[in-house]
Amino acid sequence: MQTLLLNKEDVGRLICMRDVIAAVEEAYKAFNSDQVVQPDYIGIHLPSPRGEVDFKLGYNKANEVISMKASSGGFIDNPAAHGVPSGMGTILLFDARSCALTCVMDGSLITGLRTGAAGAVSVKALARKDARKVASIGTGNQARMQIRAINEIMAIEEIHAWDSHPETLARYKADIDSEFGISVVTANSKRAAVEQADILVTTTRGKGSVVEADWVKAGTHIVAIGTDQRGKQELDPEIFRNAKVVVDSMAQCVEKGETWHPLDRNIIARNDIHGEIGEILLGRKPGRENDDEVTIFDSTGMAIQDNVTANRIYRNAIDRGAGTFFEFFKS
Structure with a gap:
């Protein structure tokens, strides 16, 4: 099977703030409608001048998607020392029916959007x-x-x-x-x-x-x-x-x-x-x-916010032919 790769520019083109607000409302309602399995998230604090990394995992019964996000923040030396932002994020989407990896996307913009x-x-x-x-x-x-x-x-x-x-x-x-x-x-x-x-x-x-x-x-x-x-x-x-x-x-x-x-x-x-x-x-x-x-x-x-928002972006990408497909393995 093929997995879709979406970078930050792809993500930014595939959703607007009004749609993210609707996605977050949907996520909150799903959470309080027994549609969500959401384990406690894990945070790792690294020695200064590094910051923290959070891992959020969620399963949405309504869309049959499992999402996993790693997000970092507070790495103040990153731009000068490593040439990358001080905070970054990556989201993985899995088809819950098979646990196949369907999408890898930039998560830094999604985190900002869904939090806003x-x-x-x-x-x-x-x-x-x-x-x-x-x-x-x-x-x-x-x-x-x-x-x-x-x-x-x-x-x-x-x-x-x-x-x-x-x-x-x-x-x-x-x-x-x-x-x-x-x-x-x-x-x-x-x-x-x-x-x-x-x-x-x-x-x-x-x-x-x-x-x-x-x-x-x-x-x-x-x-x-x-x-x-x-x-x-x-x-x-x-x-x-x-x-x-x-x-x-x-x-x-x-x-x-x-x-x-x-x-x-x-x-x-x-x-x-x-x-x-x-x-x-x-x-x-x-x-x-x-x-x-x-x-x-x-x-x-919450992970369910990432789940619903990222799945909307993934569906939009499929509909519009955006992103790049790659294969980890062949079925």
Whole structure:
């Protein structure tokens, strides 16, 4: 049999953000409809100046596809020392009926796209309908991806952005203005940005509290993206005390997500977590119930997001004759 190879350029041509948002919604619904087998993901931390490598595996009964993704990040010396990006990803797709390898594709762009789409899905489900201002704490690639996705489902009037690196913040402002024409206010402090937010997006991969509880105004929706391993943290755990907490995966978030921190400090109990976002999308639990609620979406990232998104790309490639076929063995 033949296996399809898709590089990053192929992947970028074969799907748009609106379709990724739909794929992520499909993935969350499948996860909460007993259609997914998803083992706990594995992370390996390598000695500095290297970073971490995560491995995510999932089986989707609905499409009969098994996906496996390896993704790396934080390899800061890579561009200069090895001539490759600081973060990379690879996805393998297998036909679950035979376990034959059907596709090898670049996973770095998919990871960015589906993570951005996850934030947008949470905004649809949990943000106030009159939300217009976004605060971005962190202004790297994923911060841009969040704006690309959120801009698909609401009208962003203004972005208040903060980053610990002024040059990164300046590039973000220029890029967002060029791509979307959205006004970006470069905040003098994290607090100044957060206090303006209808929607707060955190993408810092921080190691301690970046956003304090008394900065967050009533009615804010928080998209917590940067914490997906024990030891990372972005939010003051006190923010969770009176918030509606929604997670992508209960099993992952209570062990490795932002939600672990308030649980560890007994600020909330597991029963205080409102539910998984798939339950809201399926109508089993309510989303936002009033304009004063502070809502938090804790996103650790799931294999099923990669599975559904990558399978859509693979099907599009087959339909359009994209990519390159090769053979490991002949049947």
